[in-house]
Amino acid sequence: MSRNTLSTFDCAAFLANAGLGRTIIELEPKETFFSQGDPANTLFYLQRGRAKLTVVSQTGKEATITLLSAGDFVGEESLASIPGLRLATASAVNTCAALKITRDEMTRVMHNEPSFADFFLKFMLTRSMRTQADLVDQLFNSSEKRLARILLLMAEFGMPGERDKFIPPISQETLAEMIGTTRSRVSFFMNRFRKLGFINYNGRIQVNKSLLNVVLLDQLPEHNSQKPLLPKLEAILKPVIPIIVKIVKPVVPIVAAIKRKLAIEATGD
Numbered sequence: 001m002s003r004n005t006l007s008t009f010d011c012a013a014f015l016a017n018a019g020l021g022r023t024i025i026e027l028e029p030k031e032t033f034f035s036q037g038d039p040a041n042t043l044f045y046l047q048r049g050r051a052k053l054t055v056v057s058q059t060g061k062e063a064t065i066t067l068l069s070a071g072d073f074v075g076e077e078s079l080a081s082i083p084g085l086r087l088a089t090a091s092a093v094n095t096c097a098a099l100k101i102t103r104d105e106m107t108r109v110m111h112n113e114p115s116f117a118d119f120f121l122k123f124m125l126t127r128s129m130r131t132q133a134d135l136v137d138q139l140f141n142s143s144e145k146r147l148a149r150i151l152l153l154m155a156e157f158g159m160p161g162e163r164d165k166f167i168p169p170i171s172q173e174t175l176a177e178m179i180g181t182t183r184s185r186v187s188f189f190m191n192r193f194r195k196l197g198f199i200n201y202n203g204r205i206q207v208n209k210s211l212l213n214v215v216l217l218d219q220l221p222e223h224n225s226q227k228p229l230l231p232k233l234e235a236i237l238k239p240v241i242p243i244i245v246k247i248v249k250p251v252v253p254i255v256a257a258i259k260r261k262l263a264i265e266a267t268g269d
Helices: 011-016 103-112 114-140 143-154 172-179 183-195 209-216 230-237 241-248 251-268
Strands: 022-027 032-034 042-048 051-056 062-068 089-092 096-102 199-201 205-207
Touching: 011 042, 011 114, 042 103, 062 114, 062 143, 062 172, 096 103, 103 114, 114 143, 143 172, 143 183, 143 205, 143 209, 172 183, 183 199
Parallel strands: none
Antiparallel strands: 022 096, 032 089, 042 096, 051 062, 051 089, 199 205
16 A cells, blocks of 8 residues: 555544444433533544533532633543543533544554544643643632633634634633633723623624734733632642652752852852
């Protein structure tokens, strides 16, 4: 078989159509793709609509992790070498169409089709960068600025092509969960954004480009912004600290050696 034949795999066609190990499903708002604790043996490619990932703590508190749009994969933890259980619940925000792919079929096509493996790797890298940006946003930005960023992401500003500036229906409670504040604060910020001309809403929320100034240029009065509260920061940082320590630990002796060298040089001078 020639190299040209090997390079003709059509990723878009694969993700658009049902086939061996692939099924197209339709979900209505609030229906779930999978639930936290379910076996992780399939993943989904969102063809149309919006979805969200939520987690529930042992005390029963629910939090929204992220929002998903067409072109996103969800449930990629099923590709782990040792399949486990779902860590979150994925549910439809509005009417969705998705391609349900079995773990075996996804593994097969990634091994056999390098172009698809590259496509999936690019998605995972983008997802990883988004997750890191979310963490930085949560730790260092005010809740008002975090809300502005979430609204821009939902309106898909910065994505290629013309985008609809109306975001899908979402409650203020969900927005509050995503940015780590209360519904009343979200209501206050939304009213302020509307008065400043950043958004319009009358049934549906329309995000205007001027809201970018809040995130990129920090053009927003800060006296009414709510900075991240220390207890929330402690809760966020607690699981991350061991990872940071593990990363930093090998660097400490190097830094100490450099400091000693500088001290000796300074003494010599």
